Amino acid sequence: MMKKLMKNVTLDKYSPYLLSLVILGVLLLIWSSLTSVPKFNPAGLSEDDLMLMEMNGDIVRDEAGGFLNNPDKLQTIPGPGRVLDTALDELKAPFAKTGTNDHGIGLLVGYTLKRFLFGFLLASVVAVFFGIIIGSSRIIFTAFNPFIQLLKPVSPLAWMPLLLYSIKDPYWTSVFVVFMASLWPTMANTAFGVSNIKKDYLRVSSMVELSWMRQFFTVILPAAAPSIFAGIRISFGSALVAVVPAEMLLGELGVGYLSWIEWNNLDIAGVIFAIIVVGVVGFILDWGLSKLASRFTYSEA
Amino acid sequence: MSYLQIDHVTKIYPSLEPGAKKGDEFVVFENVNFSIEKGEFVSMIGHSGCGKSTLLNIMAGFDEASKGGIILDGKETTKPGLDRMVVFQSFALMPWKTAFENVAIAVSQSHPQFSKKEVKEWTMKYLQMMNLESAANRRPSMLSGGMRQRVGLARAFAAEPKMLLLDEPFAQIDALTRGSIQEELLRMWEATNSTVFMVTHDVDEAILLSNRIAMMSNGPNAELAEIVEIDIPRPRVRSELIDDPRYVEIRNHILKFLVGGKDGITEKKVKKQLT
Numbered sequence: 001m002m003k004k005l006m007k008n009v010t011l012d013k014y015s016p017y018l019l020s021l022v023i024l025g026v027l028l029l030i031w032s033s034l035t036s037v038p039k040f041n042p043a044g045l046s047e048d049d050l051m052l053m054e055m056n057g058d059i060v061r062d063e064a065g066g067f068l069n070n071p072d073k074l075q076t077i078p079g080p081g082r083v084l085d086t087a088l089d090e091l092k093a094p095f096a097k098t099g100t101n102d103h104g105i106g107l108l109v110g111y112t113l114k115r116f117l118f119g120f121l122l123a124s125v126v127a128v129f130f131g132i133i134i135g136s137s138r139i140i141f142t143a144f145n146p147f148i149q150l151l152k153p154v155s156p157l158a159w160m161p162l163l164l165y166s167i168k169d170p171y172w173t174s175v176f177v178v179f180m181a182s183l184w185p186t187m188a189n190t191a192f193g194v195s196n197i198k199k200d201y202l203r204v205s206s207m208v209e210l211s212w213m214r215q216f217f218t219v220i221l222p223a224a225a226p227s228i229f230a231g232i233r234i235s236f237g238s239a240l241v242a243v244v245p246a247e248m249l250l251g252e253l254g255v256g257y258l259s260w261i262e263w264n265n266l267d268i269a270g271v272i273f274a275i276i277v278v279g280v281v282g283f284i285l286d287w288g289l290s291k292l293a294s295r296f297t298y299s300e301a
Numbered sequence: 302m303s304y305l306q307i308d309h310v311t312k313i314y315p316s317l318e319p320g321a322k323k324g325d326e327f328v329v330f331e332n333v334n335f336s337i338e339k340g341e342f343v344s345m346i347g348h349s350g351c352g353k354s355t356l357l358n359i360m361a362g363f364d365e366a367s368k369g370g371i372i373l374d375g376k377e378t379t380k381p382g383l384d385r386m387v388v389f390q391s392f393a394l395m396p397w398k399t400a401f402e403n404v405a406i407a408v409s410q411s412h413p414q415f416s417k418k419e420v421k422e423w424t425m426k427y428l429q430m431m432n433l434e435s436a437a438n439r440r441p442s443m444l445s446g447g448m449r450q451r452v453g454l455a456r457a458f459a460a461e462p463k464m465l466l467l468d469e470p471f472a473q474i475d476a477l478t479r480g481s482i483q484e485e486l487l488r489m490w491e492a493t494n495s496t497v498f499m500v501t502h503d504v505d506e507a508i509l510l511s512n513r514i515a516m517m518s519n520g521p522n523a524e525l526a527e528i529v530e531i532d533i534p535r536p537r538v539r540s541e542l543i544d545d546p547r548y549v550e551i552r553n554h555i556l557k558f559l560v561g562g563k564d565g566i567t568e569k570k571v572k573k574q575l576t
Binding site: 200201203204206207208209210218219222223225297298299 | 361362363380381382383385386387389391393395396397398406407410411440442460
């Protein structure tokens with residue numbers, strides 16, 4: 001059967017995506033089989049026992065009058081069906097505000113995006129600016145590099161107490177946690193890119209007597225662009241990782257906080273839904289960034 | 302006073318020999334002294350390590366002379382500038398710019414009075430002269446080695462420099478393409494009445510193109526050994542050149558020098574290796 005299947009899959013450009021769909025199907029199948037609700041077996045239980053269990057909400061009656069385990073009271077991980085139910089429920093009114101902490105999923109994604117983009121863009125601008133200064137001179141590069149290397153591996157969340165103490169505002173603290181997460185990789189890569197620009201390009205720019213400004217925009221920035229964008233991609237990942245726990249710890253509304261609220265509600269299906277939302281948002285942002293990067297980078301030789 | 306004067310130039314590096322003390326010197330070449338007249342095509346030939354590319358870099362302003370200096374059109378040159386355009390062995394095109402943009406940047410810098418339209422026309426004129434119209438909007442990564450060096454030549458000529466400096470310009474180009482680009486270079490040189498200094502280690506190329514060939518002895522402590530006048534009348538055609546007795550004579554003279562060296566020291570070494 002497998003052979004037949006393989007034969008039918010044509011090797012066109014869509015076949016990898018077809019394979020992705022198959023993988024998704026298999027994963028969903030494994031997930032649902034691992035989390036299937038065990039059938040309630042009333043054998044050996046008296047009428048009184050059943051009545052007590054029904055009153056406790058452990059079991060519910062189905063349409064035919066038999067008993068089923070109450071899916072809301074099970075201590076198992078919810079299956080794909082229940083997560084889908086939660087998702088459809090959440091997506092019904094994505095921009096509704098029904099309570100202080102109960103905002104629609106669309107709004108929550110918006111809050112997280114705003115916080116994320118603000119911190120990330122601010123950090124990218126600052127990091128590219130200082131990266132270019134650091135990279136433009138061998139002496140400055142050597143002097144600053146140990147500090148960047150020291151600060152780069154520090155988890156951005158480690159900065160949070162200090163930031164909260166000095167900024168005294170949870171919203172801005174969460175923005176600056178994202179900022180700290182996006183700063184060092186971009187700065188280190190920019191400095192590296194600028195300090196390793198091919199000698200030939202600099203020679204040509206001095207030969208045609210480019211002014212400092214023109215040299216900066218027509219030679220240095222484009223020559224270092226591949227390194228700069230590589231740094232921004234790394235920063236992007238670490239900022240996305242940082243924004244979720246920052247929201248959780250600071251209680252700032254967003255998709256990260258959604259996961260925490262659902263946990264507090266013991267709504268595990270909601271937690272899984274939040275995870276999927278974070279994944280999808282990250283995927284779309286990263287795709288957009290790579291599209292953007294390909295417009296500004298060049299291929300050597 | 303000549304148009305270009307290479308005035309007793311010496312290049313010394315601090316010695317990197319094992320066991321060298323601080324202050325020990327490594328002399329690449331010493332007391333190189335010659336001149337080039339306006340409109341001349343002069344080549345320099347010599348083995349690797351004789352410092353010919355270093356001398357070209359000093360002329361371009363990328364490197365500094367330890368002693369002596371370069372005087373172009375009555376002025377000493379120290380920094381790189383638009384009056385001395387270099388054609389690099391590695392092409393040195395900016396990969397994020399199209400062929401057109403790579404040339405246009407030199408045009409707009411060398412002709413600041415040009416309007417945008419004039420820059421475009423001037424750039425296209427030089428691209429056409431190098432047969433590059435179809436490649437104008439392509440980036441270097443889309444061009445062959447030969448096409449890239451044509452862009453490099455167009456960039457250098459388009460700036461109308463006082464002096465063209467060619468640093469082994471055809472070393473990375475396959476032999477068949479090399480021939481046609483050499484012919485294009487000759488045509489451009491004649492059309493623009495440029496003054497050219499070329500570094501090479503290809504004897505045939507040097508004879509085909511040059512008015513004079515400067516020969517460097519082996520480094521370290523290299524010296525300008527001899528300048529050979531190429532009195533073969535132009536236009537020189539490669540296929541006919543091979544049978545020209547004067548060509549054979551000059552070629553043998555240069556090859557003997559390159560293999561044997563002037564003072565016979567290297568000749569002994571070569572013999573030792575052969576036996």
